């Protein structure tokens with residue numbers, strides 16, 4: 001029997017905000033590793049509402065709204081609230097989340113949605129449109145490797161050439177929805193941003209550029225957290241066809257920074273717009289940081305608590321030094337010192353390890369398996385779940401991911417590995433030492449720190465977060481790279 005106090009709490013929770021509460025409950029009860037296959041990660045209300053509101057403020061009400069992978073129904077509920085006369089279809093393959101949506105909607109008797117239990121691809125094929133339609137939602141971010149082999153070919157075929165093999169399911173659903181758009185239809189979806197650059201979505205990007213009579217806005221929601229993984233996400237809004245040429249643009253989430261995508265720039269159009277750049281200005285006075293260096297997030301172990309420990313903890317387990325490598329967990333400033341300093345821990349390093357080789361390491365592995373570490377998403381995708389040797393790198397420079405004021409930039413003299421709280425900068429070949437020095441000096445200067453802050457996104461409470469791609473797109477004045485920069489590149493205290 002459920003204790004009355006639990007029942008009471010449940011009823012209160014559901015009465016206040018049923019959709020958000022039930023989504024929260026589901027994500028607490030079902031572990032992230034079991035939600036990966038269907039990509040069941042829920043959209044925070046403020047993001048979903050901002051997308052729906054932005055579309056509703058610009059276009060006529062749709063007659064039909066399709067919530068693609070509706071889950072517990074945050075988009076469906078918003079659609080029913082914003083477009084009172086529209087028929088809202090909530091399509092999902094998961095009977096549990098759809099059932100929770102039925103419970104949530106039963107609390108909102110004035111809002112109606114039609115629950116469709118089934119595969120979106122099948123639904124899209126069978127359903128006959130009944131008027132201007134909006135394709136809406138957060139389609140499942142299921143990686144290609146996790147899509148059942150027997151379905152892959154058909155999914156690619158349904159996107160009619162816009163999306164190629166290796167794409168994740170959200171890009172495939174995005175592509176197959178785009179090809180369904182008729183004149184009065186629109187689309188608003190939040191997606192991992194890989195499609196903006198990946199080869200598999202080349203034709204999709206070309207298709208979007210050709211839609212000159214549709215307004216297209218790509219709003220970046222950088223470094224979106226899919227429970228245990230960080231992904232850069234973007235909301236794609238494609239309006240119905242209108243008279244005359246319409247703008248295509250990339251903007252920050254709050255739309256306070258917006259850059260036109262010059263469709264005539266072809267494949268490079270998105271990249272130029274992302275850097276707030278154009279071919280002209282970049283060749284004249286500025287260069288992108290990515291021309292000199294690659295910026296990559298540190299190692300995602302999949303279980304930091306297992307793989308990363310302080311040296312004394314490893315000693316407690318009697319793990320020999322040969323199986324550990326120093327790693328920077330985070331960077332700190334120390335008063336009176338110019339360079340940032342790392343908080344050092346050690347990463348378990350079992351390259352070529354064969355079980356039976358060392359009894360303490362074997363015990364540690366067995367302990368990890370007892371605790372289910374091997375079944376986590378990242379661990380279970382490795383040939384040997386405990387062997388990170390193909391994943392960890394020792395960057396040339398370490399950059400902090402978060403900051404309130406100042407982002408640390410530290411030369412990695414000790415060749416430390418880094419955790420995924422940090423970014424690694426790797427110089428491209430042929431960059432001379434004095435140029436490296438000038439770039440780092442500029443990154444630490446007031447101008448460089450301003451540039452880092454401008455390309456960050458705000459996490460709330462004044463905390464700023466960088467994304468590796470945006471850092472790569474920072475523009476540096478050529479004078480910095482030629483060593484002729486003046487006072488603007490002075491260290492910022």
Ligand SMILES: C[S@@+](CC[C@H](N)C(=O)[O-])C[C@H]1O[C@@H](n2cnc3c(N)ncnc32)[C@H](O)[C@@H]1O
Pocket residue numbers: 038039040041042043068069070071072073074075091092093094097118119120121137138139140141
């Ligand atoms: C990223 S979640 C989004 C949930 C909800 N719309 C939200 O934004 O909070 C993706 C949803 O797609 C559903 N899904 C996965 N594969 C699907 C398929 N083939 N057809 C329809 N829905 C699917 C999952 O069950 C999951 O609920």
